[in-house]
Amino acid sequence: MLLCFLVIPVEGLAAPEVKSVQANFVQEKHMAILARPLLSRGRFLFQAPASLRWEYFTPLHSILLMDDGKIRKFVKTKDEFVEERSMGLSAMQMVLQEITGWLDGNITDTPTFLAKRVAERKIILTPRKPALSKIISQVELQLLDDSGLMKSVTLYEGEDSFTRMVFSDAVVNRKIAKSSFKGP
Amino acid sequence: MKILCVFVLCLLVSCSVRQVQTKPELTGGASGAESRSICKQSFIQGNWQFTHSINFEMAAGHGTTLVGITVLEEGKLKTALLGVEGFVFFEAEQKSDKQIVVRRALAPFDKPGFAEALLQDVQTLFVAPVTIAMLLAKNTNDDRVCRYVTDTSHTLDVLLSGHGWHQINEYDRQDTITRSVHGSDYTEIEGQYIAQEIELKVFGSLGYTLDLQLLTAEKIP
Numbered sequence: 001m002l003l004c005f006l007v008i009p010v011e012g013l014a015a016p017e018v019k020s021v022q023a024n025f026v027q028e029k030h031m032a033i034l035a036r037p038l039l040s041r042g043r044f045l046f047q048a049p050a051s052l053r054w055e056y057f058t059p060l061h062s063i064l065l066m067d068d069g070k071i072r073k074f075v076k077t078k079d080e081f082v083e084e085r086s087m088g089l090s091a092m093q094m095v096l097q098e099i100t101g102w103l104d105g106n107i108t109d110t111p112t113f114l115a116k117r118v119a120e121r122k123i124i125l126t127p128r129k130p131a132l133s134k135i136i137s138q139v140e141l142q143l144l145d146d147s148g149l150m151k152s153v154t155l156y157e158g159e160d161s162f163t164r165m166v167f168s169d170a171v172v173n174r175k176i177a178k179s180s181f182k183g184p
Numbered sequence: 185m186k187i188l189c190v191f192v193l194c195l196l197v198s199c200s201v202r203q204v205q206t207k208p209e210l211t212g213g214a215s216g217a218e219s220r221s222i223c224k225q226s227f228i229q230g231n232w233q234f235t236h237s238i239n240f241e242m243a244a245g246h247g248t249t250l251v252g253i254t255v256l257e258e259g260k261l262k263t264a265l266l267g268v269e270g271f272v273f274f275e276a277e278q279k280s281d282k283q284i285v286v287r288r289a290l291a292p293f294d295k296p297g298f299a300e301a302l303l304q305d306v307q308t309l310f311v312a313p314v315t316i317a318m319l320l321a322k323n324t325n326d327d328r329v330c331r332y333v334t335d336t337s338h339t340l341d342v343l344l345s346g347h348g349w350h351q352i353n354e355y356d357r358q359d360t361i362t363r364s365v366h367g368s369d370y371t372e373i374e375g376q377y378i379a380q381e382i383e384l385k386v387f388g389s390l391g392y393t394l395d396l397q398l399l400t401a402e403k404i405p
């Protein structure tokens with residue numbers, strides 16, 4: 001779910017030097033058991049080389065921070081943020097490492113995913129290892145336009161379950177305060 | 185001095201025994217059609233989809249927050265546990281014949297017995313029990329109580345309020361409490377009262393506490 005905010009180099013165009021990216025997103029969770037998708041809203045901040053703030057505002061306020069090689073997670077409980085030592089952080093670390101690799105423009109050769117451009121603005125990522133493919137079967141990146149900005153990311157967990165994030169109001173290379181990555 | 189020590193020891197033992205909650209006596213029980221209707225109506229009616237944030241704390245003190253999905257649909261119970269980011273850790277369904285189908289279970293939710301325990305918790309919260317005996321009575325605090333006896337000789341006491349149930353206590357064959365649920369901060373949604381906050385406690389050495397906060401509640405066709 002955190003794969004998503006990249007500026008993807010597009011063939012024929014000079015790849016912009018990405019120092020920072022920030023955008024809003026709406027996340028839809030689709031599952032066979034759901035009568036209606038679950039909707040979440042949030043915003044992310046990314047500062048090269050590897051600082052990230054991934055924040056959900058609704059329905060549950062939570063923040064994932066990556067900075068100085070550390071990943072921390074906070075969830076708002078009864079009006080205050082509580083840091084969690086939950087499972088899944090190792091999976092997050094793996095995903096975030098992929099992100100930094102993509103910023104170098106190396107989409108096709110990550111250690112974890114094989115990338116294939118299936119249409120002008122659509123890239124499919126599939127896990128290299130069978131163990132991961134049982135958890136994430138495929139990632140679909142949809143580009144906004146020739147600028148390389150991302151329109152959406154869809155992460156498939158199986159036939160009936162996927163998470164789609166649609167981005168908006170993206171801003172590239174605007175200064176972001178370092179404190180944004182230090183705490184809630 | 186020796187007598188004093190024995191006395192203190194007896195006092196401590198009796199205190200520890202009293203701390204184990206046991207099934208209370210009830211008075212004035214009725215089991216007719218009207219009583220059964222009152223008790224059945226105290227649980228949510230119809231098809232619903234709920235999401236809750238679940239703060240999950242083990243007896244050892246470790247905790248995490250997940251998003252829980254519960255779907256009540258035509259006698260079936262469907263449940264899933266997701267990370268806050270939407271990643272599915274667990275998904276299962278209990279069919280109307282009580283058969284459980286686990287569709288996805290990642291560690292640590294793949295442990296034996298987890299699916300059954302989770303669905304039991306969900307059932308306790310949302311579904312009126314199917315039992316061999318039921319009684320509507322009052323406890324010593326003058327609360328109305330629907331007492332159910334299950335086919336496994338467990339007892340479920342459902343304490344009623346104007347919003348349906350506000351407390352559910354489950355007792356084992358020895359009449360010792362095994363599970364308690366407390367609902368609070370009720371909101372009316374689509375004609376039914378839904379608790380905004382639920383605390384579920386499972387007692388024992390492998391006990392745990394779940395704090396549920398309602399995120400969404402939708403009636404589904």
